[in-house]
Amino acid sequence: EAQVTQNPRYLITVTGKKLTVTCSQNMNHEYMSWYRQDPGLGLRQIYYSMNVEVTDKGDVPEGYKVSRKEKRNFPLILESPSPNQTSLYFCASSLKGFGRNTEAFFGQGTRLTVV
Amino acid sequence: DAKTTQPPSMDCAEGRAANLPCNHSTISGNEYVYWYRQIHSQGPQYIIHGLKNNETNEMASLIITEDRKSSTLILPHATLRDTAVYYCIVRVGLFGAAGNKLTFGGGTRVLVKP
Numbered sequence: 001e002a003q004v005t006q007n008p009r010y011l012i013t014v015t016g017k018k019l020t021v022t023c024s025q026n027m028n029h030e031y032m033s034w035y036r037q038d039p040g041l042g043l044r045q046i047y048y049s050m051n052v053e054v055t056d057k058g059d060v061p062e063g064y065k066v067s068r069k070e071k072r073n074f075p076l077i078l079e080s081p082s083p084n085q086t087s088l089y090f091c092a093s094s095l096k097g098f099g100r101n102t103e104a105f106f107g108q109g110t111r112l113t114v115v
Numbered sequence: 116d117a118k119t120t121q122p123p124s125m126d127c128a129e130g131r132a133a134n135l136p137c138n139h140s141t142i143s144g145n146e147y148v149y150w151y152r153q154i155h156s157q158g159p160q161y162i163i164h165g166l167k168n169n170e171t172n173e174m175a176s177l178i179i180t181e182d183r184k185s186s187t188l189i190l191p192h193a194t195l196r197d198t199a200v201y202y203c204i205v206r207v208g209l210f211g212a213a214g215n216k217l218t219f220g221g222g223t224r225v226l227v228k229p
Binding site for chain 2: 004033037042043045048058088101103104105106107108109111
């Protein structure tokens with residue numbers, strides 16, 4: 001089954017404690033991306049990757065890091081989480097780009113709370 | 116990308132067709148119209164997309180006006196599980212960095228009632 005898998009689904013952590021949210025897709029997609037969703041602000045892109053070792057900032061990259069060492073995996077790293085990073089996070093993938101006549105697949109989300 | 120305008124909410128009776136409008140009056144010739152939905156904090160789900168012609172798949176139909184300035188997503192027989200926020204997105208199909216994201220607006224919150 002084609003899918004994007006995020007882990008963990010729920011996470012409560014303390015300020016400053018480094019964490020990683022994993023994302024994996026089984027569709028051999030080139031494009032992957034991370035979004036965060038906050039009430040009243042909608043879905044905003046954090047980082048994206050167009051292929052292995054190719055990543056770039058989205059609209060709200062501050063406080064986040066990503067890596068793309070393998071095509072299937074695109075982890076989101078919070079080196080020093082702060083309460084304003086409390087949010088619902090989604091990973092997405094697409095074969096050739098998110099607007100290029102093709103559909104995007106989204107993970108089920110990770111609800112992160114930073115206290 | 117062209118801006119889209121959708122009604123903030125609408126109700127629909129179970130078993131009836133749900134017609135969701137979207138205005139995109141500034142759309143350009145090479146921009147696709149995409150529809151996604153999000154069911155209660157789950158990941159957005161792709162529904163359908165089109166460029167000029169009407170499209171149909173197992174989930175829905177997409178009707179695009181001849182001037183392409185508006186479109187309608189039709190859920191032919193709405194069920195309670197179709198209750199969700201529906202997003203209309205207009206996007207140019209570009210290669211490389213320009214094709215890197217979908218921009219989600221406020222969407223239409225659809226409530227299917229028994």
